[in-house]
Structures are given as structure tokens and as C-alpha cells.
Amino acid sequence: MEADEVSIREQNFHSQVREYTICFLLFAVLYIVSYFIITRYKRKADEQEDEDAIVNRISLFLSTFTLAVSAGAVLLLPFSIISNEILLSFPQNYYIQWLNGSLIHGLWNLASLFSNLCLFVLMPFAFFFLESEGFAGLKKGIRARILETLVMLILLALLILGIVWVASALIDNDAASMESLYDLWEFYLPYLYSCISLMGCLLLLLCTPVGLSRMFTVMGQLLVKPTILEDLDEQMYIITLEEEAIQRKLNGLPAIRGEAKGRGWPATGVKGISSTLENQTVELERELEKVKCKKTNLERRKKASAWERNLVYPAVMILLLIETSISVLLVAFNILYLLVDETAMPKGSGGPGIGNASLSTFGFVGAALEIILIFYLMVSSVVGFYSLRFFENFIPRKDDTTMTKIIGNCVSILVLSSALPVMSRTLGITRFDLLGDFGRFNWLGNFYIVLSYNLLFAIMTTLCLVRKFTSAVREELLKALGLDKLHLSNNPRDSETKPSANGHQKTL
Template sequence: MASTEQDALVLREQLFHERVRECIICTLLFTSLYILCHFIITHFKKHTDFAAEHDDEDAAVNRIALGLCTFTLAVAVGAVLLLPFSIISNEVLLSFPHNYYIQWLNGSLVHGLWNLVFLFSNLSLVFLMPFAYFFTESEGFAGSKKGIMARVYETSVVLLLLTLLVLGMVWVASAIMGNDAASRQSLYDLWEYYLPYLYSCISLFGVLLLLVCTPFGLSTMFTVTGQLLVKPWLLEDLDEQLSCTRLEEAAVSRRICSGGCPAWIPTRGGALSVDEGPSALQPLSISSLTGKASCWLNWNVELLQEQLFAIRSKRRKLELRHRASPWQRNLGYPLAMLGLLALTGTSVLIVCFHVLELLLDDAAMPRGIQDASLGQVSFSIFGSFGAALQVILILYLMVSSVVGFYSSPLFTRLLPVRQDTPLTKIIGNCVSLLVLSSALPVFSRTLGITRFDLLGDFGRFNWLGNFYIVFLYNMGFAALTTLCLVKRVSWAVQAELIRAFGLHKLPLPMPRSRHLTQPC
């Protein structure tokens, strides 16, 4: 009996130490992500939004909203790294099953990370981000004492009304979808039916957003990479671009020195001069202009100065590209393009193969498990190489989805600008990135990019068991990706061939007027 009690005590101590170790590891990981995301947000945020010298209340509100945004972005980054971390952990345990220094890496830790990411992502999406937005826009109820608490009360009331509205809409939608007696009875079960249905709708929206953004982003990655890397001489004539930029810079500088663009100076006859150089000025001194004309002139000089700064920045970038080494010029660009083409083609082939698996085997359907049995079998038929390829493809698809999201006409205004992004736009970016990243595990498992089953509440979504939704989703992704690639790559190849064979250097007709001629 004493031996049994001692064994139970040892087991309880072991479980306690495991829980403490998991809490410490999760805290360290989240703290690291929080610090990283804080630097990212402060890199893009607008200084005037947070440096409120005359109003301490607004400064405190902005600091609270900034902390909520940083927390949300850290959860989004954690959701992106969740599936790659799980796959790598499984391969490490397979390679070193009895290593003492990696015993902390077990299924309980990975399962806990999945549950925490799911909980924090829904908490941020449903409560924290709406609270941050309404908190920054609130001023307190009319007649109440001004202060932080007045803003908190107003934000809480608005958030409560919004929550009731959303829950009511979901309740009506679920009542329409399920018209039998069992479904009507389950409508009153808030925790077991209502909230999972709401989470399922949010996840479906995120996965559909990935379906639209990822194929467009895969095709846009070729253009973005071509803009970042230095192209070979056959595909890009940097000497001509640099010469044109220098001529344009000189022309704008000459116009600034002459007092502004004559196009904005009113002539004595009431018309506007459209000439470029100072020789086209009317015989009219600036002192004889009215105050309104001086305003136009000052405004024009400011616009020209902004244009000059942009041209100088472009010239510096072209000079850096012009000084690139021959290895970087002739080897980096082709290797990058071949790598993008290989990753994109591999993704499409895996999805096509997964479509065939869906037709032949029910085990290919995405499903959720409650226990993470790590270190038992590899999730790829190619072993560690296949697992590494899965991790690379998952991260590549996430980057492509972000590029496609910010390149689409609907969301291009959300693109953050360095040191010039207001707080409301930062909140919108955090919400968008959280929706995309929290749907990434379900997206990767639905397309068959990985065989790692969904853990925790990620596998409880209702639509994952519907064969028609999963099958049509895979077919839609393969078709959209192929269409975007064929359309974008064919146009790019045609443009580069025209440029390579010198067809862009054909003589152009001379302009009709000397005054409308541009520097290049």
C-alpha cells in the first residue's frame, strides 16, 4: 500500500513539473513573439498618433490600443508558426527518441500550444480588436465625467450591443440551416453548439479569403521578386533607366530654382502656361501676382520638392542596383525565379494528387484529433526531407497569401507605410493578418499540403467533414492558381522577350509641341 501511494505521489510530482515546464515554455515563446511584434508595429506606426503631448488621456488610450494590437499580431505570428513547429517537433522526436535534452518536446506541449493559439485568436478577433477600435473612437457618454473610465464604459456598451447583434444573426442563420427538432433544441446550448458554430463560420471565412488571396499572391510573387532583385543585362537596361532618372531630377531641380512650375502661374490673359522651362514664363513678375497666385505658386513648389525627393530616392535605388556584382546579377535572379516556380508547381501538384486521394480514400479528408502522438511516425512518405518541404510550402503559401491580400484592389489601402500608418489602419492590418494566419492550419490540411491532423478545437469545425466543400475547395485552388500563373507568367515572358529583342527601342513619333516634351 505504501509503495502504491509513493508511486502516485511521484506521478503527481511528475505531472506538476511537466505543467510548470509547459507554462514556462509557452510564456517564453509568447514573450519573444510579443517583443518582435512590438518592434514591427513601432516601425510602421505614425508618431503623431502616439506622441500626445497635450492630452495624457489620448496618449493612454493609444498605448492601450497599441498593446492590444501587439498582442493580436503576436497571436497571428504564433498561428503561422504553429503547424511548422508541430511538424519539426515530430521529426526531431523521430530522429532522437531517447535524447534527454528534448524530453520537454512532447505531445502535451504541442497540444497546449494549439489550444492557446485557438483561444487567443478567437479572443482577439471577437473581443480585443473591436474593443481597441471602439476605444480609440470613444469620447464618453454625453453628460458623464471625462476620463479613461468614461471611454471604457462607452466602449463596453457598444461592444455588448455589437455582440448581441452578431450572436443574433448567427442564431438566425443556424435556425435556418437546421430545421429539424434536434437542431432547434441545440440552439439553446450556447457552449457546445452555438460558439463552435460561430467559430466554424469565422474559420470558413478565413479559409475562403485564403482561397482568393493565395493564387493571386503566387502569381504576384514573381513580379515582387523581380522588383527586389537585380535582373540580368538581357532583361533590364539600368543605364537607360539611370540616365532618364538623372535627367528628370535635373529638370525638376531647374523648375524649383525658377520659382515653380509655370503651369500654375496665371497669365495676364487669364490662361495657364503649360511650358516646362523658365523661358516660357510670361513677362510678369511674381510681385505683381495676387495673394491667390502666390498660394498657388507656393503649393506648386512644395509639390515639386516632394517629387524631387521621390526621384532622388529612385535614383539611389537604381545606383545600388547598378553597382550589384555579376554573381548577384546573373545568378541570383534566375535562381530565385526557378525556386518560386518549383515551389508553386509543387504546391499545385500536391493539391492535384490530393484531389485524386479524396476520390479514392476517405482517410484523405481533414479531421481533428484530441491527442497528439508525436514521435511515432513521419507525416511524409519522404521522411525528414518531405517534412522540411512541407514546412517550406506552408510558409511560402502564407507569404503568398499576404502578398496577394495587399496586392488585391479591395485591400491595397490597408498596406502599411513606414512611420506613417495611423492607429485605425494598424488595427485593420492586425485583424486581417489574424484571420489569414488562424486559418492557415485548416487551409494547409484541407489542401493536403501536410498530413498532420488538426489538434484541439481546430478540428471541430462543422464543414471539415463535408466531402463536397473540401473537394470543390481543392479544385478551386488548383484552377485559380493555374489560371493566375498562366495569365501572369505568359504576359511577363512576352514583355521580357519584347524587351530582350530590343522592340522597346523602336523610334517613337516626336511630340507636337516642344513645351509638352518630357525629359525621358
Template sequence: MEGADYEVLSVREQLFHERVRECIISTLLFATLYIFCHIALTHFKKPAEFTTVDEEDATVNKIALELCTFTLAVALGAVLLLPFSIISNEVLLSLPRNYYIQWLNGSLIHGLWNLVFLFSNLSLIFLMPFAYFFTESEGFAGSRKGVLARVYETVVMLMLLTLLVLGMVWVASAIVDNNKASRESLYDFWEYYLPYLYSCISFLGVLLLLVCTPLGLARMFSVTGKLLVKPRLLEDLEEQLHCSAFEEAALTRRICNPTSCWLPLDIELLHRQVLALQTQRVLLEKRRKASAWQRNLGYPLAMLCLLVLTGLSVLIVAIHILELLIDEAAMPRGMQGASLGQVSFSKLGSFGAVIQVVLIFYLMVSSVVGFYSSPLFRGLRPRWHDTAMTQIIGNCVCLLVLSSALPVFSRTLGLTRFDLLGDFGRFNWLGNFYIVFLYNAAFAGLTTLCLVKTFTAAVRAELIRAFGLDRLPLPVSGFPRVSKKTQHQ
């Protein structure tokens, strides 16, 4: 009996130590993400909103900033969670009995997925609405001014919003699945209501990724072209620098002596032209100073990598579409994967897992680029030391929606065979064949269309600039027509 009691006690101690170890690891990971996000938000916030004479407004903005930092840390954790799980599985496969990686197990990964799911719900449903209402509140009429009065008003507004959203979700559930069991299940707040609400939000995020990712994949070529030095293709940089300097000097003389010309001058337009010429001259000087390796090797390799990654993404999605038509197990909820560290999530082994991780990061960066490039969300783009508090809240909400939908997005497109762990996998619409099939087909079609259009337009524009056709008086496709007023000036 004593031996059996000792074994039970040792098992309990082992489980206790493992639980404590998982809590410490999760806390350290989240603390690292929180510090990184706090530093990032500090560089984008408006300093005037935190150094104002009104101490109450400054306190409210500081509290809202901490809530935004928490939300952004959760969003970053949701982005890193799927690649971290894939890499952990390959490490456990390669080193199954290594003492130094015993802390990396399925219990830890499963716990991290549940924590990210819980914190995502908490941030989307409570923290971010609270931060917005808190910054906009002034306290109820007749109450004493102060932070506490604004907290009371914010709590009341948040309760009313919760009731409104609860009613909308209940009505949506009754319309989609009209039976008594589904409606009664929503009364269980933690087990059914939050996962169902998060499923709706995640579905909206997946639709947003469907629009933003192809646009971002097309924009990645132009963004990379602005960051890198392009090769000299049939062009003379010295001649372009001299022409730019002469044009800038001529415009400067017109601005300094506006009475010397008998035609009326638009001084504001001349100032904009001078700024454009100065920017062009700086870029030309940067290209002239660049080394031959940077100029002739860096840009082509970067463009080739983008083209390969984009083409590989489309190829994987196309193969997944064929698998959906042939095998029902290719559905996001059709495959029940083994536990962590027993089988690889890629048919190519560790090499395929690395490709999956690279593609997931590439698509996430592309979706963010496409999100801020779209006309609807372009005004939400943060500015260095000039981003208002409400704009920071809006950015954090949008990034959290995009990042929370990334695991579902990757699994729906077949980029990874990793089954969603925790409550991320409790989405009913993942089992609908028509939704998944149409989503894959729409992504492949939109990405191919944007890629072909952008790539051919970029090549055509470079050839036009290389042969000097953009300086002709005749309008050239892809370049704006010069107005008569500008020609006279």
C-alpha cells in the same frame, strides 16, 4: 500498501512537474512573441497619438496598443503552430528516447493548440472590438470625463455587439441545421457557441486565403524583382544613366525657367517626372554597382525558387484533388492520425516534412502580400511611423483571421497530413466533400492562371525593355500611352 501509495504519489508528482513545465514553456514562448510584436508595432504607430497633450487619449491609445500587441502575438503563434508541430513530430521520431527532448511531447503540443484557439476567440470576439470601441468612445453624456467613463461606454457597446452576434449565429444555425438539438447546443457558451462562431470566422478566413494567396503568389515575382538586382540582358546601363541624367537636367531647367518656353507648363507634372527620373537613376546606379554574382546568379536563383515552390504547391493540390476522388480518407476530417512521435506526417519522411514547412511559410507570406496588394485592402497597408490606431486594429484583426485559417487552409489543400489538434478540428464544413473539392479546384485554377499571366507578362516586358521598344513613339502593349500634353512639353 505503502509501496502502492508511494507509486501513486510519485505519479502525481510527475504529472504535476510535467504540467508546471508545460506552463513555463508556453509562457516563455508567448512572452517572446509578445516582445517581438510590441517592437514591430512600435515602429508603425503614429508617435503623435501617444505624445498628445490630452493624457486621456494617450492612455487609451497605449491600452489599445497593448491589446493589439496581444492579438498580433496570438496571430504569429497561430502561424508558427503548424510548422512547429510538424517539426516536433519528426524530432520525436528521430530521437525517441533522448533525455534533452523529453519536454517536447504530445501533451505540450496539444495544450499549445488549445491555447491558441482560446486566445484567438478571445481576441476576435472581445479584445479587438473592445480596443476599437475604446478608442472611439468619449463617455456617456452627462458622466464625468475620464478613462473609466470611456470603459463603461465601451463595455455597454461590447455587450450590445455580443448580443447581436449571438442572435445572428443562432439564426444562421437554425437556417443551416434546423433541429432543436443544434439550436439548444448554442446555449452552451464555451463548448458549442464559441467553436461554432469560430468555425464561421475561420471559414471566412479560408475564403479570404483562397482569393489572396493566388494573387500573392503572382505578386511575389514582381516584389522579389524590386528587391534584387536584375541581370543585364542586352542593355547598356551607362547609356541609360546618361539619358536619365540629361532628361533630369532638361526638366530641372524647365522648372527653374518656366518663362523661357512659350507653351504653358504643368509644374506639378514636371516635379513628378523629376522624382521618377531620380528614382530610376538610383536603381540604375545600384544595378551598376552590384557584383557579377549578385547580378547574374542571385536574381535567376530567386525566380527559380519562387517558380519551383509555386509549381510544387499546385502539383500537391492537384494530387490531393485526385485523392479526394479516389479515397474518402483524403478528406480533412477523414483521417484520424496517430499521436505525436509515432508516424511521419509526410510520405517522404523528414525530407517531405521540411518541404511541408517551407510551403506553409511560403503560402502564408504570399497570402499577406496578396492581401495588401488587393484593391479592397490596399488602403489598410501599414506605413512606417504613420499608422493610425484604428488602422493598427484593423490590421491585427485581418492578420489574426488569416493566420487562424492557415492550419485549416493547409489541411484542406492537402499540403500536410497532420490532423488538427485541439478545438481547431471541430469544424463541421471540413467533412463536406463538395466544399473541399471545389476549394481545391478553385485554388489550383486561380494559382495557375495568375502564374501564367504574370510570368508571361514579366518576360514580355523585360524583352521589350531589353530591345528598347518601350522608347518608341508608338504605344507598346504593357506600357501606358503618352498623352499629347506630355509630348508637347
């Protein structure tokens, strides 16, 4: 008996060590990838003092950690779905004994824990630490900045807890009594994370339909379009003439400045002409960059093979249309399931354990389709997030993104990725049950919230797609009716700035 107990304890110990090792290796890979992504967009710092360099390095480490956690949250559902199918196909295989339900549950719990840690502690600390300078009267240095950051974090925590306590008191008087104020870990933190998860799902509800329609435009910009009824040689000739004309204007501006100085004009007049010429130089350089970009795209289209021009672009567009249609159909079927079967609720079904039964009707093929759709929805939500006007300034630029903007992007991606498993299960994209704290959100058990979420997603996605594919017809109708001058088209960005006759930009 004692030998059996020792053997069981040894097996449990080895299982725990194996799970921790696998989790560490997975996170290490995600951290390295996240580090290369952030350093690609991070602005190259000039010569800084040792103090600022240390602060930037710590903020970079925390941002990389947060982005790695976001990537792990995105991979939770796909990894769990594929693991379930592998365990069903090879239940007794020796080489996949490490893949079990305990490991999957551990990954979900770690993702939930690190998401809370990054959202409530690490990212606020990184932001306040980056912006801090130390309290007045204290000696400047890292310690003073850390002290100010900790004070700001304590004040922020008190503010958030006060808001959560008031909100919970308004909703449930018994649960929000003064006695439960001390029950921080069991009630308030899960309640707060549930509210943030709901906000993340609402943000996904806003971004994903926009991103699904925007994906066609983005892929059209990345791929080479077919050259039907187009003369690329003529377009190249026109672009080359435009580039040469702008270059001649730029070369002639210094001569105008020198001529003004040579005529003995007053200093104020020369200064005014110089400022005007500088503004024109900036505008011409900006215009020259746009022309060069167009020329590069035309050269790429000209060098592309016939297969790439005539086959890849239509195939990708058809693939995007199929994926979007399947997503909308799955949501429509899920709405019907919600109306007739209460087990379709994301919180209502207990479901079998890992490796006991297939959660997809079509087996491994259906699981692969679910994984593709989950990744497609995540990419579409990110594209839609950066397409919204309110978040346009958040778009990271290569080698020119400040650390503050990187922190904002990491927080946004973390909120979206943490809500992705909840949204996928709520919309019926997958039948895999939410594990850990992801399945304990209060609002998941509310039938009206879940049904409204599905209806809004289906309606908004359909409207965005109809608006996208009928834009060309609508613009032609406006031109035929003579209403195109009223700027009623769906492209407001194109009509915001138009060049006037004197070359300056007019804002409409």
C-alpha cells in the same frame, strides 16, 4: 502505493509547470518581435493629452498581443511537424523530454483560445476604445470611454449572437432550438468560429493564387536584375538630367510668385496664381521623389557584383517557380486522393499520435519541404491580400500608419493565420492532423466543400500563373494589332493616371 501516487502527481505537476513555462517563453519572444514590427510602422504621435496617450498605449498593447497570436498560429503546423520528426529520430534523448504530445496539444488549444479572444473581444475593444469619447452628459475621461466601449461591445455581441442564432436556425432547426440558445459555450461560439474559419479559408483561396503570381514581381523589385542588353551609365545620365530639370522647375516657382506680386496684380489673381503654383510644387516634389527612387535603384544595380546580378536573381526566380509548381502538384494529387480514399479528408483521419509515425513519405526531407511550402503559402497570401484593390489602403507605411489601420491589419493577419493550418491540411500540403478546436469545424467533414476548395485553388493558381507569364506576349500582340490604345493589357494601374501635355494628371 502512496509513494507512487505522490511521485506521479509530482511528475504531472512538473510537466504542467514546464509546459506553461515553455508556452510563456515562446509567446514572450513573439510578443517582443510583434512589438518592434508595429512600432516600426506606427505613426509617431505628436504631443497628446494624457488620456489619448493612455488609450493609444492600451490599443498598441492589444494589437501587439493579437499579432503575436497570429504569429503563433502560423508556427503551429511547422512546429508540430518538426517536433514529430525529432521525436521519431531521438525517442529516448534526455534533452528533448520536454517535447511531447501534451505540449503540442496545449499549444494548439492556446492558439485557438487566444484567437477567439483576440477576434471577438480584444480587437473590437481596442477599436471602440480608440474611437470612443464618452457618453454625452458624463464627465470626460478614461472611465467614460471605457463605459461607452463596454456598451458597444455588449450591443455587438447581441447582434452577432442574433445573427448566428438565425443562421443556425435556418441550417438545423433542432440544434438551434430555444433551449440551445443558453448553450453558448458548447454550440454557438464553436459554430461562430467555424464560420469565421470558413471565411478565412475563402479569403486565403482568393489571396494565395494572386500572391503566388505576384511573388515574382515582388522579388524582382527586391533583387538586382541582370543587366543584359542594358546600358546603366546611359540610364544614370538620363535620370540625372531629369532630376536636374525638375529641381530647376522647383527653384523657379518662387521667382514666378514674386514677379506676380511685383507687377501689382489684383489680390484675386495673385491668390489664384499662388494656389496653382502650390499644386505644381506638390506634383513636382512627388515626381522628384520618384526620380530619386529610380536613381537609387540604378545606383544599387550598378554597384551590385556580377554574382548578385547574374546568379541570385535567376536562382530565386527558379526557386519560386519550383515551389509554386510543387504546391499545385500536391493539390492535384490531393484531389485524386479525395476521389479514391476517404481518409484524405481533413476531418476523416484519426492518425497516429505525436512521435509514433512519420506523416511524410520522404521522412525528414519531406517534413522540411512541407514546412517551407507552408511558410511560402503564408507569405504569398499576405502579398496577395495587399495586392487586391479592395485592401490596397490597408498597406502599412513606415512611421505613417494610424492606430486604426494597425488594428485592421492585425485583424486581417489573424484571420489569415488562423485559417492557414486548416487550408494547409485541406489542400493536402501536409498530412498532419488538425488538433484541438481546429479539427472540429463542421464544414471540414463536407466532401463537396473540401473537393471544391481544392479544385478552385488549383484552377485559380494555374490561371494566375498563366496570366502572369503570358502578359508580355499578350501586350506585344496587342501592339502588333494596334489595340494597345484600348488599354486591354493586364496592368490597369499603369493606365489609371497619365500625364497630359500641360503636366497635370488625367484620370482615364
